[in-house]
Amino acid sequence: MRSLTLAEARDRSELITVGSYAVQLDLDQGAEVFGSVATVRFTCASPGADSWVDLKAREIHSIRLNGRELDPATVDEGRLPLPGLAADNELTVDATMAYSHDGQGLHRATDPADGRDYVYGHLFLDAAPSVFVCFDQPDLKAPYGITVKAPQEWTVIGNGATTQTAPGEWRLATTKPLATYFVTVCAGPYVSVRDEHDGIPLGLHARQSLREPLERHAAEIFEVTKQSFDYFHGLFGIRYPFGDYDQVFVPEFNAGAMENPGCVVLRDQYIFRGAATQDELLTRANTVSHEMSHMWFGDLVTMKWWDDLWLNESFAEYMSHRCLVDATQYTEAWVDSSIERKVWGYGAERSPSTHPVAGVEALDAISALQNFDGISYAKGAAALRQLIAYVGDDRFIAGVRAYLTDKSYGNGTLADFLAAIQAASGSDLDGWAKAWLLTAGRDTISVDLAEESGRVTAATLTREAPADHPADRPHALDVAGWTDGTQTARVETTVAAPEVSLEGLVDTPTPAVLVPNASDLTWARVVLSDKTIGALPTQLSQVPDAQTRAVVWSSLVDGLHTAEVAPTVLLDVFEGAWTRERNSSILTRTAGYAEHVVVGVFLPREQRPAARERLARCGRALLDTAEPGSTSSLAAARLVAGTSADEELLRGWATGHGLPAGLEDDGDFRWIVVRNLARRGALSDADIERFRASDDTLQGSLNALMCRAARPDPEAKAWAWDQLTGRNGRSNYEMNHLARGFWAAPSDDLVEPYVARYFVDVPAMSAWVGEDALSRVVTLAFPQVYTDATARRSAETLERGDLTPAVRRSLVDADADLREVLASRAAFGDSA
Incomplete structure (x- = not known):
C-alpha cells in the first residue's frame, strides 16, 4: 500500500473539508470479516476537481458518490479516486473488511480461557481505512456517528456513549471532531465496572476471564483516574470535552495504551492477575494519567502532520509524571522515569537512528513512525522540563492554556505551540528550540575535582556536545556529593558554557560519591569519575536520595553500552547495593537489567551460569530478610526464579510447594520458574503443556509458547x-x-x-x-x-x-x- 505523503496531505486538506462520518459496522459476520457501510459528507473548495479517499477493503459491494455509482475496480493501493467533485459531496461505501491479528485496524482475539472472542480498534497510524472509508490524515477532523451490530451477548464501547437500541444493536453518541486515527470500537463479552466523577461517567472493561483482578484493581484505577481529572481540570482550565470516559483493557495490544477520546484502550497485562510490585502499579497509574492528558494535548488539539507527533507524546510523558507527583500517592514517579523511561530514551539517542526531537520533516506517514521512539517520549519530556526552567512554570502553563484554547477541536504545529509559550513568557525561544528540539544528540556532563587534605579546592563542570551533532544547550541542573550516607554538598547551576566553575563545592569535604545532574533535571550523558564508580559497591546503598541513586544506575548502564564500564562492575555494584535498595522502581528495574542485559547479553554464554548464580544469591539474601508479601520480597523471588540453578527449589515452586508468601496461586510467577526450567532442558513439551493446561488462559498460552521455544x-x-x-x-x-x-x-x-x-x-x-x-x-x-x-x-x-x-x-x-x-x-x- 502507498503511504500518504506530506505534499499529498497538504494538497488534499486545501481542497477537502470533512463535515461528518456516519459509520455502520456489522461485527456479526463470523470470526474473519465484518461489514462496513460508511457515509462521508464533505465539501470541495474547487468544484469539478478530482481527489481520492482511503479504503483498504477485503471486498467492495458498492460505491456511491453524489448519487452516481463508482467502479470498485478503480481502487488502487488503498485509494479510491473521486472524480468531478461538487461543492457539497456525499460518499457512501459498502464493503466487507477483514479483522486483523497483528494489533492494527480492527483486531480480533480469542481468549483460550473460555473460547470467547474480543474485538478492539487500533487505527493508528494509517489503519483507519481498513475499518471504514475515510480521508485518513490527522488534519481532516470530523464528528463521527457510529452504529454497531454485534452478537447479542456482546457489549459495545466506543468514542461516544453507547446505547443499546435492540438486541445486538448499538448506537454511539455523535463525537466531537476527531482525527481518523482516534476512532475506536471495542466489542465483545467484556465485563465492566462503572463509577462517576465530577459529572463524568467512568467505565473499566476487560475480558471475562479477568473479572476477578479487574474488580480487585478497579478502586485503585478509578482513584488515579479521578485524581488526574481534577489535576488536569485545574491545570489547563478546560473541562474534559468528550463525554463518557471508558478505559478498555484489551488482549494483544501492541503498545502500552492508545488515547482514543472517551475510549482509552490499554494492554490488559495492566490488570495484574497475581502479585504486583509498587513500581508496576506506578507504571499503570502513569499510563492512566498519560492517556488522560492526551484528551487535551493530542485529542482536543491534534498535530497537523505526523512530524509533530512527538509533541503529543512529550507533553503527555511530562504531564503524567507531574500529575502523579503532585496529585497521587506515586510521588516518586520521576525516579521511575530516570531508571526506566530515560534509559530507554538514552538507548535511542546512542543509536545511529538518533534524530532531533522535532523538525524532522516526515515526507510520508510511514516514515514518521520510524522516529517515534524514546526520543519522542523521554527526551521530549526532559526538554519540556528544561523549557520550564528557562521561562518559568507559571508562564509555561499560561502558554499551554492559550494554545489549547486557541486550537480547540483543530490542529496545531510546533511553531504554534512555541509561539504561545513565547507570548506568555516574553522569552525568545528560537535559540532554545534550535539547541534542544532541532538538534540531535545529547551533551556529556562530568565534574573534575581538585582536593587537598580531604577538602575540595576546585570543581569544574564540563559540558561536551557530541561532535557529529554540535549544539549550545543550556542545562539547569544540580551536582551532589555523598559520603557514608551524608550529603557533603549540593550545588544548583545553569550550564551555558563548555566549562563552569562550581564554587559551591569548594572547601566542602571531598565526597566518596559525586553525581552530576543528581536530581535528573536535564537530558545528558552523565559520566561518573573512576573514584566514584569504585566506591559505589559500598556507598550507593547509603545515599538516601532515590533520584540520585537512579541517576547513578542510569550512568552505569550508559557506560556499559559505550564500553566504558565493564559488565562485572555493574554486577559488583548490584551485589553491594541491591539488597538494601528501598525504591521499588530501582529495585525491580536493576534486577531485570542485570539478569536479562548484563548477564543475558553482554556476558559470553560460558560466563552466564556463574553470574546467574551470583544474582540468585542476591535474590535469596533479600528474600530471607524482606517482609513477606512486600515489593522487596516479590522482586527477590522473581530474581531467584529466573536465575537459580537449584532445580529442586524450582520444581517445588513450579508445583506450588514452598512458595514465598503472597505467591501461592500466582500463575505469572509460576511461568518465570517454568521458563527457567525449560531453558535448562529440565522440562519436555509435555511438561510445559501440563503447566499450560493448569493456566488455560491467553497469558498461559503465550508463556507456554515462549517456554517451548526456549528448550x-x-x-x-x-x-x-x-x-x-x-x-x-x-x-x-x-x-x-x-x-x-x-x-x-x-x-x-x-x-x-x-x-x-x-x-x-x-x-x-x-x-x-x-x-x-x-x-x-x-x-x-x-x-x-x-x-x-x-x-x-x-x-x-x-x-x-x-x-x-x-x-x-x-x-x-x-x-x-x-x-x-x-x-x-x-x-x-x-x-x-
Missing part, C-alpha cells in the same frame, strides 16, 4: 522458528513470545544456524505482518549470537533495497546493540 534442543528450535516465521496465523503476541524464547541456549552452536535465516526469513514477513507488529518481531528475534560474522550479515542486510521502513529502522537499532556488545567484549575481554 535447548534442535527439534524445539526448528519448531519455534517455523511457528515464528511461517504463515501459521500466529498473532502479534504469539510471534513476540516465540521470539523472546528462541535464542535461549547453552551455547551458540545450537542457534547459530538460524543467524543467516533471520536475515532472510524475518524481513520476508512484511508480506503478511503489519509494520507496527513486525518492527517488534525484528527487534525481539534479532540473533543473540554476538560475533563478527553476525555483524557482517547484519551490515549486508542493511544494504538491501527491499526492506520496509519499519524493518530497516528496527534492524538499524538492533545492529547498533550488537556492535555495543562486541565493543564491550573487545574492551574487557573474556574476563568481563
